[in-house]
Amino acid sequence: MNLWFTENQTDNLRLSFRIKKLLAYRESKFQKLAVYDTFEYGKLFTLDDFVMLTEKDEFVYHEMISHVALNCHPNPENILVIGGGDGGTIREIEKHDRVKNITLVEIDEEVVKISKEFLPFVACGFEDKRVKVYIEDGIEYIKNHKNEFDIIFIDSTDPVAFAEGLFHTEFYQFVFEALKEDGIMVAQTEYPFLKGDFIKQVFSSLKEVFPIVSPYLASIPTYPTGLWSFAFASKKYHFIKNANFEYIKPFEKELKYYSPEIHKACFSLPPFIKKLV
């Protein structure tokens, strides 16, 4: 059998995965959802034919979106995740005993449902008693919460359609207000090799709102260009000076990408990216 799933990463670039089987296909109010079994990367989850995660490399994205900020905050009790309906981000957050409450706001219930059925390696995150799930628009949710969260993670899809508003100054201002006085925000911010202008705009917006802002980088093979950027935006704590690696000691050996060394290294930006921000 020679069956392939192809992502149009840009108009001029495609990544294709050889497929063992299509496991699920659904259409929700918001998007088309699919789960495939691939030969190279295990299970593959797509939204509107864009790769969201694969079984074999999701550890990079989920470890890197979560542990960087969690190790910079001395007391991260109340956590908000916008998006992240597959469960992978909360699975990592739960490893920190200091976390008391995790609120996950996902716009599309079908993302949670399909993950629970077909992607147990990430959806295991929903089993923890500290987690509360709200199915609603993250932008609306955040407007109605002030001075409440220690860390907010924006675990969104690409900046198109309903997710587009998650990358604007106005939204970052609401995030700022929803955070406590020493809060931190982390967001995924796309791929610097081909989206330099977008990253420039996003970091310029973030710097209007937060006093401490830096991109950091991680290698994710199944995302366009393989090099992904995240934004660390903070009211008080610094991404290097306030990092404390004692917090991950109890589970450090489980981690496959994140480590104290990687925490420091991921903020080292090649000059072509430094120029953008």
Place this chain on the structure above:
Amino acid sequence: MNLWFTENQTDNLRLSFRIKKLLAYRESKFQKLAVYDTFEYGKLFTLDDFVMLTEKDEFVYHEMISHVALNCHPNPENILVIGGGDGGTIREIEKHDRVKNITLVEIDEEVVKISKEFLPFVACGFEDKRVKVYIEDGIEYIKNHKNEFDIIFIDSTDPVAFAEGLFHTEFYQFVFEALKEDGIMVAQTEYPFLKGDFIKQVFSSLKEVFPIVSPYLASIPTYPTGLWSFAFASKKYHFIKNANFEYIKPFEKELKYYSPEIHKACFSLPPFIKKLV
């Protein structure tokens, strides 16, 4: 027009580039050579349908293969490059005034010819008077030279066919002998996300021969998985302790990926790679 070049990165994974034009196609004694003009990455050079370089991202590979070792050696006068017939690696080496002689040994003359005709942004490296080019088998060349070079760069294709012997203990022993008593070798060593077993074997072989060995990493979008590894193997100088960034001061502003910060960060390995080596 909807014309695509597709690389079979593995049996189960493909990367495709939309093409403006096929600029050249040739067959040499060793391989099929092609140059395309692409929409996303500018000129694209392939050997046997594998991506060798693109105009837009070659700077990462060429800066990272060369400057790391050059900044760790106090007196790199005599340099040997095995492979590298496109000229990109020697273009970077030439930026160091301390370098007096550069010997490039390329097995396939057609690689040099097609690069000079179609890839001037890398082939400009051949214009420097310090460069001598030999068209012959790098393995044979190195067997006949002892105690001669300060740094040897193995800028090879993938470990298949005639390049396969460039990744074995026996070859590394010849490289060791061709180096002076304080020499350094750098080699490209493929992609850790999918070639873990290969990398394990290569670094185990290197450690049999050299006292100081470490992988280092760089993000190269058009290579499989986007994360590439290099080997730093040295008789005397350490990759961090002996690094001196004064050497790049005269041209530091031209560099787009390499920097003193990146030099230190690129040796920070995610735990899943650390386990391999």
